[in-house]
Amino acid sequence: MGKLRQMVFLALISASGLLWSTFLFIQETWRLMSYVILGIIALTDVMVFVLRLHR
Numbered sequence: 001m002g003k004l005r006q007m008v009f010l011a012l013i014s015a016s017g018l019l020w021s022t023f024l025f026i027q028e029t030w031r032l033m034s035y036v037i038l039g040i041i042a043l044t045d046v047m048v049f050v051l052r053l054h055r
Contacts, residue, residue: 026033
């Protein structure tokens with residue numbers, strides 16, 4: 001049990017480090033990311049609207 005707990009602890013630490021680095025990276029390119037996400041949402045909304053019109 002001790003070894004398993006140690007491995008889980010290490011995995012959590014590495015995962016949190018990875019999350020933190022990705023968070024910093026996203027923070028740097030946040031404006032671009034938000035524009036892209038908003039564009040994708042708008043595109044899907046338009047596509048759903050057009051599909052509803054065609055039906």
